[in-house]
Amino acid sequence: MAVSKAILITGGSRGIGRAAARLCGAKGWAVVINYVGNDDAAESTAADVRALGGQALCVKGDVANETDVLHLFDEAESHFGRLDGVVVNAGVVAPSMTLAEMSAERLKRLFDVNVFGAYLCAREGARRLARPGTGAGGSIVLLSSAAARLGSPFEYVDYAGSKGALDTLAIGLSKELGPRGIRVNAVRPGLIDTDIHGSGGQPDRAARLGSATPLGRAGRPEEVAEMIVWLLSDAASYTTGALIDVAGGR
Template identity: 40%
Template sequence: MVTDATTRPVTIITGASRGIGAEIARRLARVGHDLVITYRDRVADAESVKAECEASGSRVLLIAVDMSDLDAAAAVVPAAIAEFGTVTGLVNNAGITGRIGPFLDAPLEETELVFRVNVLAPIVVTQAAIAHMSTERGGNGGSVVNISSGAATSGSPNTYITYAMSKAALNALTTGASKEFGPVGVRVNTVSPGTTRTEIHAAAGRPNAPDERAPGIPMRRPGEVHEIAGAVVYLLSDDASYTSGADIRVAGGN
């Protein structure tokens, strides 16, 4: 475990007040990362995650930011650097699905919001992070992990096609950026969860969706947040030093 504050990795996790993001934060804290955690409005939840991570020895900066506000999203990396002096990792986790339902019922305004949060915000934050990490620009390298979805390749018919489209765009970010920035010390990878037991389904109007989908999953159950977080921790670790452009699918066999 890393203990020297001057050499500890510093990782930004967007949308980490609950669910998968919160579990990623807890796991990274336990293996020696200092953390920058963004959240939108769940301040009590964010403070609770911060306290847990600090109990594991991490220094933690909380930033309240609505990721649909691209100017606010652009300020995340500079704030992290101002606090810790560096950023070595970024997890683009914040995301929304829009309402579950048929494609023809998807309002354009909602789809625009999905793309602002799931695609444009990660672009803005990733550009700033890579500009800081790039050895060509004086950085020390680093790692980016994009949290995508199994929906990116299934298309999610009758469920949320536009969400699936946004996650396919995130996959393209991994593919392109891993090739462009591999020569300058930056690894970029994807973790694609399948149906996972989080609150995102309630926000989409179907709180029981994970259990409803279980019969169609080869392992016959939804995933749990710790099963997703483990893949992210691996990709940010030295064990993944030769892994870039990968998509680790954690989807119970789907």
């Protein structure tokens, strides 16, 4: 069955990635859901996408492993025939502490996933999205964070730094790929109510700190997904190189 758009989402089985996959499905798009470990969560997301009117394919793999990344993109193209958009969303965080307390193992894993993995996926998007001779490209959406401009002192300066790298990638890669019709943008969520805070040892962090934002609450994954899907859509045809905050004014 022909699809209007085929979108690959790394880390697509939970949180913001899952919300974006569901919204793509509601538009009738095909979604490739990449995930690293939780088969049930990935299949549940795929079932939601299909129930909402889209098509779905789950592909397991670690974005920090080049072999896995190449397999992911090969499977996406083989199954749906092409890719129109890539959402570079997979990321990790570790328990709150100062940089002086962080181990080398923690730092390496975080930068392997959040920077090296993101760059690998963006590279493959750059290689595969353009369609020579058509004048049409596609869209790469990088999931950065408001932490990139706030620094996350005493909590996650490593995570903040990794997201700063994605801001720079969005600016530079948009200039490289613009002439090929490929748009590149970064979305910078603020305090969003997802389980990533639990993996950082503070499951109540979004709710606790969200009340101090100008809008007075934490954000929902669906609110970030709306921006991601807009950037993937033709409605954003003249938007590239942008760093867009979805952070409740924080």
